[in-house]
Amino acid sequence: MTKLPEAKLYIDGKLRRAAGDRTFEVVGPWTGEITTLAADASAEDMNEAIAAARRAFDTTDWASNRDLRxxxxxxxxxLLYANRERLVDIARLEVGAAMGAIFSVQVDGALSGLDALIELFPTVTWEEDRGTAEAYGVRSQRLVVHEPVGVAAAITPWNVPLYINVAKVISGLLAGCTVILKPAPDTPSAAAILGELAHEAGFPPGVxxxxxxxxxxxxxxMLTLDPRVDLITFTGSTAVGKRIMEKGASTLKRLFLELGGKSANIILDDAPNFAQTVASSIVCFHAGQGCAIATRLLVPRSRYAEAIAALEQAYQSFSDHWGDPEAPSQVMxxxxxxxxxxxxxxYxxxxxxxxxxxxxxxxxxxxxxxxxFVEPTCFVDVSNDMRIAQEEIFGPVLVVIPFEDDDDAIRIANQSEYGLAGHVASGDKARALRIARAVRTGSVGVNGAMAVGPDLPFGGFKSSGVGREWGREGIEEYLESKxxxxxA
Structure with a gap:
């Protein structure tokens, strides 16, 4: 494996190193060896970025010039499409993605997601005529205007960094905010390349x-506490999200947070191809490092032994089909x-x-x-009150929980502090939909249907977060109503 170029800062329209030329080492997950160096920004560097973003929002036409944006x-x-091979190298070397994951969410999913946001941009409503009405003895003609919040700070994780960076940065920029992107230390290159290509694309300084x-x-x-920053969007752990919410309260920050998950996959007794459906539930994609991955498998007690047998065979079959960085079909x-x-x-x-x-x-x-490397792991005979059933592990670990009937399945699925995603499989569509409506999560896929996509709002209930990302709703999170x- 080759090494990546040094990841640099992009502040006020300039690509540069950190103050004092400070750098830090980034270790590659496949090899455990240093894969690149990245700029190690100081408080002074961040202060310059905040000042630049504030100035660009307050003194230029970025917020009002939709054509320019x-x-x-x-x-x-x-430019991102033209540099796809560089994006692939970053996803492999820095993120540790297998090639099958690169073809989906890690790179190609991020690019198609950017396409979707551009296509959705014309559907955003900027002004609404609310007509004439009399209130307090005054007859008025009313207009509701939707305008950008201001300076937005995006704090992003390491699991699918390009995909999440695109969701936050592009949505915020299209809305008319100026944006500061602060990536996780594990994956700086997936952010630095956006700065490099934005510079090449001729972005106005500071936006x-x-x-x-x-x-x-x-x-x-710094971003959370600074009064010059109007909005924080964060994806990561619930614990850190709560801290951001607490710290942001002092300046009444607008917040939207996409946090943890412990999603349930409910397979009912009448699911078509029951054994195959159960077998396909093994947690392997990107080594289970995804907040929306279903890591709780709920199966009917009446078919529990059959489900365990199917899983045992599935894990045996999968044992030699992961961990090769060159195999295009592998996802783990x-x-x-x-x-x-x-x-x-x-755990x-x-x-x-x-x-x-x-x-x-x-x-x-x-x-x-x-x-x-951690091999794909499955626990059975799990009760839902165990910590491995309640806490987000963020690894290739599946827990299998039996249920008695539909209501019991709903109870177990909802007996979680999280509510991000979920799945239901049944031969009876109406039955599956009843359960899907009863499960308290931000998205539910029925019988293999995909409830997550860049044109759809994504986010969770309860400790899985506040607000939505992607879709038209994801752009609108960056808008205020006036x-x-x-x-009259």
Missing amino acids: LQCVTRLRD FNVVTGADPAMLGE GPVISKKQMDRVLG IELGQKEGARLLAGGHARPDKGGGF VIAVP
């Missing part, structure tokens, strides 16, 4: 800024870091102590390479 974003989109740093908290804390590689590997292995140990039965996997796999009235 669309032109800039379209040029950036074209988009990229600030990378080794400290996972310091730069984000390493987890992002040694820290994450230790976390996942800790596997916990599950055994809690009394769950380890059906498959459960071990690190150093034979796959020098990186951070009422203007004139005498």
Whole structure:
């Protein structure tokens, strides 16, 4: 594997290194070796980025010039397509993505998502005539105007960084905000390349800024506390999301947060091809590092033994089909870091102590390479009150829980602090839809249908977050509503 170019800052229209030329090392998940260096921004660097974004919003026509915004974003989109191979290298070397994941959400899904946002841009309503009415003795003609919030800070995670960076940055820019992107320290290149290509696309200075740093908290804390920043959009853990909400309260930040998940896949007793449907539920895509991945499998107790047999066979069949960085059909590689590997292995140990039965996997796999490999793992005989059933592991770990009837399945699915996504499989569409409506999550796929897409709003209930990303709704999160009235 080759190394990536140094990831630089993009502040006020300039690509540059951090103050004092400070850098930090980025370790590749496949090899455990250094894959690149990234600019290690100081508080001074971040302060310059905030000032640039504030100035660009307050003193230029970016907020009002929709044609300019669309032109800039379209040029950036074209440059991203032209640099697809670089994006593939970043996803492989820095994110640890397998080639099958690159063809979907890691790279191609991000590019098609950008296309979708550009296509949705004309559907955004900027002004609404609310007609004439009399109130308090005054007859007025009323207009509702939707205008950008201001300076938006995007704090993004390491699991699918390009996809999430695109969702936040492009939506915010199209809405007319100026944007500061602060990526996770594990994946700075997926953000730095956006700054580089925005520079090449001729973005006006300050409207988009990229600030990378080794400290996972310091730069984000600055954005959260600074009164010049009007909006924070964050994707990551629920614990960090709560901290951002708490810290942002002092300046009444607009917040929208896409947080954790422990999604349930409910397979009913009348599901067509029951064994095959159960077998396809193994957690392997991107080593389970996805907030919307269904990591709780709910199966009817009346067919529990059949389900376990299908899973056992599925895991045996999959055992040799992961961990190859060159195989175009594989979707599973390493987890992002040694820290994450230790976390996942800790939960596997916990599950055994809690009394769950380890059906498959459960071990690190150093034979796959020098990186951070955990084999696909499945626990059965799990009760929903176990920590492995309630807490987000963010690794290739599936827990299997039996249920008695439909109402019991709904109860178990909803007995979670999270509510991000879910699935239901049944031969009876009406039955499946009843359960889908009863499950408290932001999206539910029925019988394999895809409820997640860049033209659809994505987000969760409860501790899975606040607000929505993607779709027209994702652009509208960056808008404020203003009422203007004139005498009728």
